Amino acid sequence: MNYETYFQNNRERHLAELKEWLAIPSISALSEHKPDMIRAAEWLAEKLKAAGLEHVELHETEGHPIVTADYLHAPGKPTVLVYGHYDVQPVDPLNLWTTPPFEPDIRDGKLYARGATDDKGQLFLHIKAIEAIIKQEGSLPVNIKLCIEGEEEISSPSLPSFLEANKDKLATDAVLISDTSLLEPGKPAISTGLRGLCSLEVSVFTANTDLHSGTYGGGVPNALHAIVSLLASLHDEQGRVTVEGFYDGVPDISPLMKEEFAKLNFNEEQLRNSLGLETLYGEEGFSFVERTGARPTLELNGVWGGFQGEGTKTVIPKEAHAKITCRLVGDQDPADVLEKIKAHLHKHIQPGAKLTLKDGEKARAFNIDPSDRMLQLAADAYEEVYGTRALFTKDGGSIPIVETFSRVLQAPAVMMGFGLPDENLHAPNEHFNLENFDKGLLTIVSYLKKL
Amino acid sequence: MNYETYFQNNRERHLAELKEWLAIPSISALSEHKPDMIRAAEWLAEKLKAAGLEHVELHETEGHPIVTADYLHAPGKPTVLVYGHYDVQPVDPLNLWTTPPFEPDIRDGKLYARGATDDKGQLFLHIKAIEAIIKQEGSLPVNIKLCIEGEEEISSPSLPSFLEANKDKLATDAVLISDTSLLEPGKPAISTGLRGLCSLEVSVFTANTDLHSGTYGGGVPNALHAIVSLLASLHDEQGRVTVEGFYDGVPDISPLMKEEFAKLNFNEEQLRNSLGLETLYGEEGFSFVERTGARPTLELNGVWGGFQGEGTKTVIPKEAHAKITCRLVGDQDPADVLEKIKAHLHKHIQPGAKLTLKDGEKARAFNIDPSDRMLQLAADAYEEVYGTRALFTKDGGSIPIVETFSRVLQAPAVMMGFGLPDENLHAPNEHFNLENFDKGLLTIVSYLKKL
Numbered sequence: 030m031n032y033e034t035y036f037q038n039n040r041e042r043h044l045a046e047l048k049e050w051l052a053i054p055s056i057s058a059l060s061e062h063k064p065d066m067i068r069a070a071e072w073l074a075e076k077l078k079a080a081g082l083e084h085v086e087l088h089e090t091e092g093h094p095i096v097t098a099d100y101l102h103a104p105g106k107p108t109v110l111v112y113g114h115y116d117v118q119p120v121d122p123l124n125l126w127t128t129p130p131f132e133p134d135i136r137d138g139k140l141y142a143r144g145a146t147d148d149k150g151q152l153f154l155h156i157k158a159i160e161a162i163i164k165q166e167g168s169l170p171v172n173i174k175l176c177i178e179g180e181e182e183i184s185s186p187s188l189p190s191f192l193e194a195n196k197d198k199l200a201t202d203a204v205l206i207s208d209t210s211l212l213e214p215g216k217p218a219i220s221t222g223l224r225g226l227c228s229l230e231v232s233v234f235t236a237n238t239d240l241h242s243g244t245y246g247g248g249v250p251n252a253l254h255a256i257v258s259l260l261a262s263l264h265d266e267q268g269r270v271t272v273e274g275f276y277d278g279v280p281d282i283s284p285l286m287k288e289e290f291a292k293l294n295f296n297e298e299q300l301r302n303s304l305g306l307e308t309l310y311g312e313e314g315f316s317f318v319e320r321t322g323a324r325p326t327l328e329l330n331g332v333w334g335g336f337q338g339e340g341t342k343t344v345i346p347k348e349a350h351a352k353i354t355c356r357l358v359g360d361q362d363p364a365d366v367l368e369k370i371k372a373h374l375h376k377h378i379q380p381g382a383k384l385t386l387k388d389g390e391k392a393r394a395f396n397i398d399p400s401d402r403m404l405q406l407a408a409d410a411y412e413e414v415y416g417t418r419a420l421f422t423k424d425g426g427s428i429p430i431v432e433t434f435s436r437v438l439q440a441p442a443v444m445m446g447f448g449l450p451d452e453n454l455h456a457p458n459e460h461f462n463l464e465n466f467d468k469g470l471l472t473i474v475s476y477l478k479k480l
Numbered sequence: 481m482n483y484e485t486y487f488q489n490n491r492e493r494h495l496a497e498l499k500e501w502l503a504i505p506s507i508s509a510l511s512e513h514k515p516d517m518i519r520a521a522e523w524l525a526e527k528l529k530a531a532g533l534e535h536v537e538l539h540e541t542e543g544h545p546i547v548t549a550d551y552l553h554a555p556g557k558p559t560v561l562v563y564g565h566y567d568v569q570p571v572d573p574l575n576l577w578t579t580p581p582f583e584p585d586i587r588d589g590k591l592y593a594r595g596a597t598d599d600k601g602q603l604f605l606h607i608k609a610i611e612a613i614i615k616q617e618g619s620l621p622v623n624i625k626l627c628i629e630g631e632e633e634i635s636s637p638s639l640p641s642f643l644e645a646n647k648d649k650l651a652t653d654a655v656l657i658s659d660t661s662l663l664e665p666g667k668p669a670i671s672t673g674l675r676g677l678c679s680l681e682v683s684v685f686t687a688n689t690d691l692h693s694g695t696y697g698g699g700v701p702n703a704l705h706a707i708v709s710l711l712a713s714l715h716d717e718q719g720r721v722t723v724e725g726f727y728d729g730v731p732d733i734s735p736l737m738k739e740e741f742a743k744l745n746f747n748e749e750q751l752r753n754s755l756g757l758e759t760l761y762g763e764e765g766f767s768f769v770e771r772t773g774a775r776p777t778l779e780l781n782g783v784w785g786g787f788q789g790e791g792t793k794t795v796i797p798k799e800a801h802a803k804i805t806c807r808l809v810g811d812q813d814p815a816d817v818l819e820k821i822k823a824h825l826h827k828h829i830q831p832g833a834k835l836t837l838k839d840g841e842k843a844r845a846f847n848i849d850p851s852d853r854m855l856q857l858a859a860d861a862y863e864e865v866y867g868t869r870a871l872f873t874k875d876g877g878s879i880p881i882v883e884t885f886s887r888v889l890q891a892p893a894v895m896m897g898f899g900l901p902d903e904n905l906h907a908p909n910e911h912f913n914l915e916n917f918d919k920g921l922l923t924i925v926s927y928l929k930k931l
Contacts (some may be wrong), residue, residue, distance in 0.1 A: 058791030119793055125690075183791060210695070224694065228792045237756035239576075239907035243675060243877025244661070246807050247719070247777030248768040250761040254715060254780055261712035264705060266830075268698075305688035310701040310832040317699040326698030329705055330795050335782035336803055338570055340509030340634060341679045341840050343805050343878075344781050344906050352787060354794050356697050379717075381761040389792050426694025427794075455795050456690035 035161055036470050047153050048133040051142035057093055057116035057183045066093040066179050069115045080160035090187035093179030100173045107480050108172040110201035113152030114181035117144035118455045125457035138463050145461035147454035151207035151447050158473035171480045184390035185430045192437045203403040204434045209424050209446030217411040220444040222396045222423035223431055225357030227367050228389030233349045233382050242343040250381035253334050256349035262377045267313045270327045272373040278360035282323050290318045322423030327355045363391035392429030401441045410476035414468050486612055487921050498604050499584040502593035508544055508567035508634045517544040517630050520566045531611035541638035544630030551624045558931050559623040561652035564603030565632035568595035569906045576908035589914050596912035598905035602658035602898050609924035622931045635841035636881045643888045654854040655885045660875050660897030668862040671895040673847045673874035674882055676808030678818050679840030684800045684833050693794040701832035704785050707800040713828045718764045721778045723824040729811035733774050741769045773874030778806045814842035843880030852892045861927035865919050
């Protein structure tokens with residue numbers, strides 16, 4: 030039976046299985062979901078065994094388990110290591126989900142659930158592609174290893190040391206990752222760059238108690254005034270980060286790269302419309318793909334303080350908080366960037382307010398040369414299934430572990446994504462377009478056969 | 481029995497009764513507390529009857545009931561109308577309360593509960609002073625009327641029309657209000673000015689969904705960036721409001737007023753220490769009492785948007801919100817001030833962000849001449865009990881209804897407060913110092929006898 034027919038025949042079963050997995054709320058950031066993390070890892074191990082993979086193991090870590098497996102019956106053929114993650118982002122604001130995040134629902138050819146595209150849904154394709162080949166042909170045309178973690182959304186604290194400790198066992202000719210997107214429907218893309226990441230929590234404290242705005246208003250510092258002017262000082266009016274030295278290590282966009290970006294022929298107007306925006310916004314002099322692919326950014330992810338209820342409360346809040354993440358490019362050093370932001374914040378905090386800062390993640394940006402054979406074969410596989418050759422792009426997101434994998438295992442990372450840019454990852458109503466579920470299975474089969 | 485002995489003998493009963501009342505969570509701003517509002521009003525009516533007051537009535541309004549009562553058995557003597565409110569502020573952040581806000585607790589001579597000082601505790605003094613005189617002497621030396629509302633903390637929407645409709649019934653020679661503070665322990669004060677108030681809710685919207693900061697960061701507007709720069713634009717670095725025309729109608733502080741303020745001999749150092757602040761903060765060129773007594777202010781009471789949970793969430797939020805209140809002085813027109821702020825916000829909102837604004841309260845500032853006989857007698861009563869004559873102050877807070885009472889009933893408002901400035905009204909751990917509970921009872925008895 031050809032693979033198209035095989036996947037068609039098994040489609041219902043595959044989706045039912047994936048829904049089971051998506052129903053487990055494996056939110057790595059929230060400690061109350063620890064038992065769900067274990068359930069999600071065990072579910073995964075079961076399915077790897079069922080697919081025909083061998084040496085399926087759950088490795089305890091200080092955080093959430095790492096799952097490994099292999100199938101090494103193609104001597105003389107290349108080895109591919111599949112990486113993915115079974116953890117997902119938090120789900121709030123919950124009221125903005127049309128259907129609950131952990132009750133997977135198919136509507137209009139899309140599978141809605143937290144993790145549908147990032148990354149359970151995409152990782153699931155590899156398991157089912159492998160299962161299909163083994164079932165149809167009795168064996169795989171290459172050697173396969175899998176290394177799946179449950180801490181990607183909290184910046185993979187356990188994986189680097191695990192890789193170091195197991196680098197011989199995990200030795201490979203390529204790391205295969207599906208955790209990125211097509212450019213747009215029908216237009217596959219292979220990411221040859223990922224931005225780095227660093228994060229910071231900011232707290233501002235003023236008086237030792239909330240105060241009445243009548244008795245004290247105008248005469249004491251207000252933590253909210255302090256934090257909004259502090260945070261506003263981080264960007265200029267053109268959206269450029271004003272932190273001194275923030276852009277150190279950011280490479281200029283070369284004429285060649287400009288050309289590559291232009292080739293994408295990205296439709297900014299369409300993006301603007303789909304997001305319901307009057308205008309896109311960002312650093313002057315750069316296009317959207319340049320801003321998100323080749324420029325660093327500093328984003329406020331959360332700000333809060335004072336009264337958030339119904340009605341009026343005439344209070345002067347004693348504290349206010351913010352969460353910041355930066356996406357980094359080129360040689361920007363995340364630790365150095367954090368130090369520079371902290372210096373900026375200490376310099377700009379208003380009199381009478383105290384500052385508490387807490388470091389979070391730190392990951393460097395990653396880049397790979399698109400002429401690598403493993404990448405060129407991936408582009409061929411896409412072309413076979415999608416009828417159009419994959420473009421080589423720079424992805425704005427961060428998968429901090431990609432740089433580590435590539436460095437520790439000395440192997441190229443092949444980022445073969447099947448998501449779409451508008452699938453609301455990290456947001457309410459995350460979903461996975463089933464057209465790419467179907468084509469993804471075929472593309473992976475094709476790729477493994479080409480190697 | 482002298483009144484000191486009487487109040488000493490009845491102290492336990494009085495405090496037990498007050499605690500009962502404070503245990504009712506009569507938060508007027510939150511609709512789920514509607515039944516508690518009725519319970520609090522009914523409790524009050526019971527106690528008014530028990531005190532010997534007559535014609536106790538609950539008047540339905542579109543919001544919460546108004547309670548009235550009287551005792552008119554002193555022909556030829558002046559009439560005093562006591563005003564107060566039985567509603568309280570919301571209580572969040574709940575985790576900052578040492579004991580729960582609606583489980584009244586006495587510690588170190590202070591009664592802790594939401595409403596302990598604002599205003600149930602202070603209003604309660606009038607009921608018990610009246611009860612004491614009737615019990616001890618069989619009658620009152622003046623005619624008394626009471627008009628108590630349950631909507632003070634939401635700006636008294638029902639009371640103005642109630643006053644207009646009942647102005648003959650409520651006719652009085654003075655309106656007596658205990659909803660303000662001593663200057664500091666042992667230093668009584670009579671407020672001769674209250675600031676006006678206006679409020680505004682601000683919402684900023686960007687994309688139609690939350691977005692991933694990797695895929696979109698740097699290329700789309702972030703509602704949090706938009707709101708922090710917008711809110712930061714409302715003040716300059718010296719804490720002065722930058723809204724064009726905001727200070728229209730604000731009178732200069734006259735040399736005489738400067739003298740009055742100086743007489744207060746206010747200890748800024750002590751305030752700074754008690755609030756745990758490195759420095760006070762406000763408009764250049766003004767002292768703390770001038771800033772809060774004679775200058776308008778614009779305060780952020782709440783700001784929120786995006787992720788507030790544990791860990792990191794790399795999200796670009798689609799919306800952000802803020803609550804603003806202004807305290808007004810002199811001839812500032814609250815409606816006009818709101819229009820000017822709105823114009824400022826519309827002018828300063830960044831490209832790609834949409835603004836939604838919602839008006840709230842609007843109340844003018846109030847002022848009275850301290851030479852009024854009703855005020856001078858109040859100062860005498862304080863002197864008798866506290867051993868020191870009350871100073872005439874300008875209060876930074878707003879009791880919007882005072883201006884209305886004074887205008888509709890054509891009577892002076894006597895603001896005889898028994899709170900202290902550090903009693904955390906509108907904040908966690910609100911409390912009422914029992915020294916002023918005891919002295920307040922005696923001061924009110926003394927005042928009623930002097931009239």
